[in-house]
Amino acid sequence: MPRPWRKQNTNQSLKRPLIALAGNPNTGKSTIFNSLTGLRQHTGNWTGKTVVLAKGEYRYRGKTITLIDLPGIYSLLTSSPEEEIARDFLCFQQPEVTVVVVDSTCLERNLALFFQISEITPSLVICLNFIDEARRKGIMINTSKLEQELGVRVVTTAARQGIGLQELKEAVDEILRGAFTPKPKKVNYSPELEITIRRLEAELKNQAPPNLNRWLVLRLLDGDRKLFEKLKMKERRP
Ligand SMILES: Nc1nc2c(ncn2[C@@H]2O[C@H](COP(=O)(O)OP(=O)(O)O)[C@@H](O)[C@H]2O)c(=O)[nH]1
Ligand SMILES: [Mg+2]
Structure with a gap:
């Protein structure tokens, strides 16, 4: 494609x-x-x-x-x-x-x-x-x-x-040029979800490509298989 x-x-x-x-x-x-x-x-x-x-x-x-x-x-x-x-x-x-x-x-x-x-x-x-x-x-x-x-x-x-x-x-x-660093307000989820996000982030840190972000972690928790496959493809790329 x-x-x-x-x-x-x-x-x-x-x-x-x-x-x-x-x-x-x-x-x-x-x-x-x-x-x-x-x-x-x-x-x-x-x-x-x-x-x-x-x-x-x-x-x-x-x-x-x-x-x-x-x-x-x-x-x-x-x-x-x-x-x-x-x-x-x-x-x-x-x-x-x-x-x-x-x-x-x-x-x-x-x-x-x-x-x-x-x-x-x-x-x-x-x-x-x-x-x-x-x-x-x-x-x-x-x-x-x-x-x-x-x-x-x-x-x-x-x-x-x-x-x-x-x-x-x-x-x-x-x-x-580094004159301003945006710090967008974070969406806060329930304490349970926040803990799970952090745990998954820590677990994936050494495996996932460097572009892992909070949104991707949430989608993985959602069970988004297609996105998961794309991430794996990214990992394989030299
Ligand atoms: N009044 C007004 N019309 C705008 C403005 N910006 C875009 N438009 C018009 O809004 C319509 C949609 O704009 P477009 O650039 O195609 O939007 P896109 O779908 O986000 O790419 C067009 O007819 C533009 O001429 C604006 O600031 N004010
Ligand atoms: Mg357009």
Whole structure:
């Protein structure tokens, strides 16, 4: 099966920071991708349309950044092809930073995905897009409070109008140059589950590939066989 998301094994591409755009469908990911990379990618979200990952580049503060437009997803827990591609990309390609693009007019539903992704990687920026629509609807968002609560940078954008994209690039770069270390708020499960997670993490430490994360441990506890097989494949790879 072709895997368009696998990193090319060239020194050139390995040195470049890899940034992923993740989020629900229709939150403006492709609009942001197109603005930052200058590539023309069709926007629209009929089924299957964005399953092949779009990859582009932008330059910021002397760095060339590789940007990936992940397919729109609502959750990491079901197994539609889109969700599997996005999940596998985040788990196995380990982008340096993932930007979770959120529709500011329905924050609650969109943030559910943020919490799932934060179990895969802490290296996150939240992009509150559609801020123009939110304002039009009289929705006010206290971004500094949200930053405190969630432990990551929150940037507001109106991507169609090109507003806030400079700030978004800066928020990503702050992480890349070590000026800010995101510490996303952890989801706390029941004490029993937390103990089991820790035990499994400790047991797998010496066997599992280095990209083992809390989310994978939870899926293994769930008995996700397919994911288990993928992990074994990763282990065998030199
Ligand atoms: N009003 C407004 N429209 C936006 C904004 N960002 C994207 N759009 C529009 O929303 C629609 C969906 O955007 P798209 O980039 O395809 O979303 P994706 O599914 O996340 O890739 C398109 O018609 C965009 O022009 C924004 O910040 N404000
Ligand atoms: Mg899109």
